[in-house]
Amino acid sequence: MRTVERTVCDPNCHANPKCGLRATVENGRIVEIGPADYPIEGFENRICLLGRARLEQHEHPGRLTKPLKRVGARGAGEWEEITWTEAARLFVTTHKRIAAAHGERSVSFQQISGAYGLLTRNSPVRYASLTGATVIRPSGIDFGVAKGLEAMFGIPASTYFSPGGHSHDDAINSELTIIWGGNPAVTKRVDQVALRRARKAGTMLICIDPVQSETAKMSDEWISLRPGSDGALAWSLVHQLISTDRFDVEFVSTHTNLPFLLDAEAATVMCRDTEPLVWCAARNTAVPVSAASEPVLRVDRSLDGRRIVSVFSEIERLAAQFSADAAEQLTGVPADVIESLATRYIEADPAAIRIGYGVDRWYSADLSARAIAMLACLGGYIGIPGGGVSLEGGNQSLPIKTARFAMPGQRRPALLSMMEADSAVIDGTPYPVKMTCISLGNPFNQVKPNRNRVLTEHIAGLDFICVIDQFMTDTAKWADLVLPSCSIFEKDDVVVDRFVQLQQRIVEPVGEAKSDFEIFRLLAEEYGIGEHFSEPPDVYLDDILDGDSPQLVDVTMERLRREKVVFPWPTNDPYVGFRDRVFLTPSGRIEFFTEHLRAYGAELPYFREPIEASPEHPLFERFPLVLLSSHSRHRIHSTFANLEMTKRSEPEPVVRVSPRDARTRKIRDGEIVEVVNDRGRVAIRCAIDETIRDGCVLIREGHWIDDFIEGDPYGLTHDQHSPTTENYAHYDVLVELRRIP
Numbered sequence: 143m144r145t146v147e148r149t150v151c152d153p154n155c156h157a158n159p160k161c162g163l164r165a166t167v168e169n170g171r172i173v174e175i176g177p178a179d180y181p182i183e184g185f186e187n188r189i190c191l192l193g194r195a196r197l198e199q200h201e202h203p204g205r206l207t208k209p210l211k212r213v214g215a216r217g218a219g220e221w222e223e224i225t226w227t228e229a230a231r232l233f234v235t236t237h238k239r240i241a242a243a244h245g246e247r248s249v250s251f252q253q254i255s256g257a258y259g260l261l262t263r264n265s266p267v268r269y270a271s272l273t274g275a276t277v278i279r280p281s282g283i284d285f286g287v288a289k290g291l292e293a294m295f296g297i298p299a300s301t302y303f304s305p306g307g308h309s310h311d312d313a314i315n316s317e318l319t320i321i322w323g324g325n326p327a328v329t330k331r332v333d334q335v336a337l338r339r340a341r342k343a344g345t346m347l348i349c350i351d352p353v354q355s356e357t358a359k360m361s362d363e364w365i366s367l368r369p370g371s372d373g374a375l376a377w378s379l380v381h382q383l384i385s386t387d388r389f390d391v392e393f394v395s396t397h398t399n400l401p402f403l404l405d406a407e408a409a410t411v412m413c414r415d416t417e418p419l420v421w422c423a424a425r426n427t428a429v430p431v432s433a434a435s436e437p438v439l440r441v442d443r444s445l446d447g448r449r450i451v452s453v454f455s456e457i458e459r460l461a462a463q464f465s466a467d468a469a470e471q472l473t474g475v476p477a478d479v480i481e482s483l484a485t486r487y488i489e490a491d492p493a494a495i496r497i498g499y500g501v502d503r504w505y506s507a508d509l510s511a512r513a514i515a516m517l518a519c520l521g522g523y524i525g526i527p528g529g530g531v532s533l534e535g536g537n538q539s540l541p542i543k544t545a546r547f548a549m550p551g552q553r554r555p556a557l558l559s560m561m562e563a564d565s566a567v568i569d570g571t572p573y574p575v576k577m578t579c580i581s582l583g584n585p586f587n588q589v590k591p592n593r594n595r596v597l598t599e600h601i602a603g604l605d606f607i608c609v610i611d612q613f614m615t616d617t618a619k620w621a622d623l624v625l626p627s628c629s630i631f632e633k634d635d636v637v638v639d640r641f642v643q644l645q646q647r648i649v650e651p652v653g654e655a656k657s658d659f660e661i662f663r664l665l666a667e668e669y670g671i672g673e674h675f676s677e678p679p680d681v682y683l684d685d686i687l688d689g690d691s692p693q694l695v696d697v698t699m700e701r702l703r704r705e706k707v708v709f710p711w712p713t714n715d716p717y718v719g720f721r722d723r724v725f726l727t728p729s730g731r732i733e734f735f736t737e738h739l740r741a742y743g744a745e746l747p748y749f750r751e752p753i754e755a756s757p758e759h760p761l762f763e764r765f766p767l768v769l770l771s772s773h774s775r776h777r778i779h780s781t782f783a784n785l786e787m788t789k790r791s792e793p794e795p796v797v798r799v800s801p802r803d804a805r806t807r808k809i810r811d812g813e814i815v816e817v818v819n820d821r822g823r824v825a826i827r828c829a830i831d832e833t834i835r836d837g838c839v840l841i842r843e844g845h846w847i848d849d850f851i852e853g854d855p856y857g858l859t860h861d862q863h864s865p866t867t868e869n870y871a872h873y874d875v876l877v878e879l880r881r882i883p
């Protein structure tokens with residue numbers, strides 16, 4: 143029998159919408175994958191090579207088919223197949239024993255970013271809520287820029303600024319789009335088409351990146367800067383605009399806290415009856431902001447014996463340190479290029495900025511993001527088509543109520559960031575965590591930095607590790623119990639972004655693999671709370687979709703089962719964040735000055751040198767190269783890295799180095815070299831690549847550990863992190879490249 147079914151691909155590729163897949167099924171086996179139809183125009187042939195590779199992933203001979211219990215030493219690869227009944231008993235007995243000894247919160251659940259189905263992501267959270275356990279919330283990687291934009295605009299970082307950004311198709315409304323530290327030509331597999339279309343229609347693309355990436359090559363201009371100096375470049379552009387009075391006075395006076403007055407000594411916002419004060423030109427005095435007819439931007443004076451300054455004057459003073467010449471020294475970008483960029487940005491009608499994760503993986507990523515976002519505000523480009531600042535593609539927010547499922551009856555899990563969870567395991571602070579259950583990810587590959595410390599301290603500090611996965615990943619190898627999970631074709635779920643799409647079980651699972659929902663239902667039954675997982679998936683999904691949003695009123699599982707995909711919006715116009723100019727900050731304005739970050743010295747987006755990858759760092763003498771580890775087009779982090787398709791395209795990991803850096807080290811193209819620092823070492827083939835900036839090397843992330851000749855690059859990174867980002871600084875790393883004697 144032959145049928146054609148629709149389902150949806152849902153990895154961490156940030157495609158919006160995730161791509162619908164049309165799967166041809168013959169006699170219970172998928173024989174072909176292709177792009178699915180959508181109910182509206184504009185999404186034809188939407189699939190990338192990884193979507194097509196879903197079939198190879200689904201049928202891969204390495205799929206796990208039975209629960210596995212460790213029988214040898216951890217990491218030795220000795221396993222015993224056990225039944226699901228035995229696996230559930232082992233898990234729950236251990237869970238109860240550890241909770242009794244160390245407290246309910248000492249058992250943690252962590253879902254990384256491997257899939258985005260509502261049930262798949264939230265089943266472990268429901269189980270954790272019901273048992274009083276800990277959930278490790280989004281953090282650790284790709285979170286720094288979102289934290290910075292949260293401070294400025296009030297959009298929670300957990301949304302990755304999606305409600306504040308602009309959809310990719312809005313690029314056509316820009317005269318100029320700056321792609322800052324991102325490589326959408328590789329990472330926005332399907333949405334980058336919108337950028338290409340916009341460029342064809344006349345949008346100028348400028349790419350700011352240390353590396354001449356695929357995106358730099360498709361842009362009108364590439365500006366190469368010293369890695370980690372993004373904040374300095376942004377401040378210099380701010381200086382160019384402010385020092386020449388080329389900015390939107392009305393916008394910043396009305397929608398930002400630039401006019402607010404600060405007590406210069408205390409560095410606090412001055413208020414009257416909790417309302418911020420501004421200097422009123424008409425009355426020549428400080429008045430509550432709601433009473434000011436003409437707020438003055440430049441204020442630096444005394445009032446009642448105190449020196450008062452406006453936020454604007456503080457920004458102007460700080461920006462003055464970043465003249466084009468000074469910024470050239472810091473960033474490596476020629477002064478005339480900085481001046482020209484500022485002019486083109488402010489004269490565009492309008493200009494957009496898209497920030498990528500190249501800005502993100504630094505200790506002070508939040509400060510860099512805030513400095514970059516200041517530009518969009520000075521331009522008055524917020525809330526208008528073709529303008530704005532985006533991290534990922536912006537998206538209409540459907541108020542999906544996952545908490546109804548994830549936190550039943552108001553029961554909530556304890557929450558820790560990834561960093562807090564590390565110290566909970568290693569030091570027992572803020573409380574001990576002794577057991578973890580990891581699903582949807584491979585954090586012992588590259589998400590957790592300083593892999594050698596992960597192996598010696600984090601893994602050693604855990605009494606029990608359970609991993610739920612389709613494959614024996616670099617994380618699963620260190621588990622005590624591995625539970626086999628379903629491919630996207632073997633489970634029922636719903637994926638929500640711009641569309642609401644059904645993910646459906648179109649073939650039976652391989653072996654004894656189960657969906658994440660089924661796994662947690664089994665664990666809940668064993669624990670004695672099975673009544674909370676007893677309904678069929680559609681009942682829970684209906685409950686989640688039953689939100690207050692008018693768009694969701696008619697979206698039910700019954701309808702999704704019939705139509706498979708629903709577009710819940712009245713129009714398909716490009717999405718523009720902040721059209722209503724409503725900002726969810728404490729002041730209701732875009733906050734250049736963020737008072738609650740004063741405790742961290744981050745009330746203003748100061749430029750800070752990278753914490754390690756800087757010529758000023760003592761390690762620079764011995765390790766003068768910055769290690770970059772950007773994405774590959776053939777993987778999403780480590781997902782898909784084990785497929786033949788990937789291995790054909792990228793047969794082995796390589797370290798890319800500029801011709802000059804190779805020459806000074808007498809390294810030949812194709813030679814096996816070592817990349818080292820005091821934390822680790824990897825032996826790897828070298829590729830001399832003229833797109834790499836001098837002073838950097840690049841090893842694309844996501845290769846599995848066994849793919850390296852010796853060692854791995856994930857042990858070269860460090861685990862220092864800023865308290866204001868909840869983000870590891872994966873790029874903020876110094877190394878040296880050497881011939882192997």
Ligand code: SF4
Pocket residue numbers: 151152153155156157159160161188189190191192193194331332
């Ligand atoms: S991996 Fe490719 S096919 Fe799948 S959702 Fe992302 S862009 Fe679409």
